[in-house]
Amino acid sequence: MSVKLGVPSKGRLMEKTFDWFGERGISLSRSGSDREYAGKVEGIAGVELVLLSAGEIPRELAAGRIHLGVTGTDLVREKLGQWEQRVEPLAELGFGHADLILAVPNAWVDVNSLDDLDAAAAAFRQTHKFRLRIATKYHRLVREFLRDHGVADYQLVDSQGATEGTVKNETAEAVADITSTGDTLRANHLKILSDATILKSQATLFRSRMAAANDSERAVIKEMSRTLGLI
Ligand SMILES: Nc1ncnc2c1ncn2[C@@H]1O[C@H](COP(=O)(O)OP(=O)(O)OP(=O)(O)O)[C@@H](O)[C@H]1O
Ligand SMILES: O=P(O)(O)OC[C@H]1O[C@H](OP(=O)(O)OP(=O)(O)O)[C@H](O)[C@@H]1O
Structure with a gap:
């Protein structure tokens, strides 16, 4: 052997x-x-x-x-x-x-931190009658991170690739994915929340x-x- x-x-x-x-x-x-x-x-x-x-x-x-x-x-x-x-x-x-991060659309000018996301998620649920969707393949890590940071009003949607495209495609409002140069996030008009680096890999x-x-x-x-x- x-x-x-x-x-x-x-x-x-x-x-x-x-x-x-x-x-x-x-x-x-x-x-x-x-x-x-x-x-x-x-x-x-x-x-x-x-x-x-x-x-x-x-x-x-x-x-x-x-x-x-x-x-x-x-x-x-x-x-x-x-x-x-x-x-x-x-x-x-x-x-x-690569960093596992949470990102939201650039157009969400009032959402820059996890606290902002928490507030936005509550407002989103009120307006849309469903929970804000976060697309990711990192289900365990994202759930643990958001639980530890007191964010609960969201749902995960599974995305095994091209995750940054889900916002444009309207299957999610936010993404949790790895980033290295940041090019893919920028190209898809997304910004990283300031305090939402989930993991450095x-x-x-x-x-x-x-x-x-x-x-x-x-x-x-x-x-x-x-x-x-x-x-
Ligand atoms: N753009 C990137 N820059 C640096 N590291 C990256 C990048 N994309 C992925 N990685 C890292 O590379 C590793 C493998 O990722 P990748 O998605 O290629 O693997 P995989 O899912 O096994 O691929 P496949 O199933 O297609 O063989 C992960 O640990 C990830 O953090
Ligand atoms: O910050 P950047 O340098 O732009 O790199 C980040 C991108 O790289 C990975 O994708 P990958 O190329 O593995 O393809 P995927 O969409 O199939 O995950 C990751 O999922 C991001 O989409």
């Missing part, structure tokens, strides 16, 4: 993860064609590369099907209840930075607390941590 390392299977996260390991003496690469989800590890023995969707890595770690995995902290916190008991962050990788290497590891696998994880300069 070997230590299974889960890495995002495409895009910026995959490339930067490969670079991060490569700079530290462990070479990760995709084998075969661009479309084949198989990988190769050089520079350490006993490690198998598992290429997965970034969104699935938290679940695979929690189920113990991979020992180590790279994904965004936002995805781990959203997808895993009591995440600290199921995974341990080993290293923040310094890329994939970046790509992180996690260890599963659920994956069974025999002595030799534990030794490989230790050697890898040493090679990567984590211990």
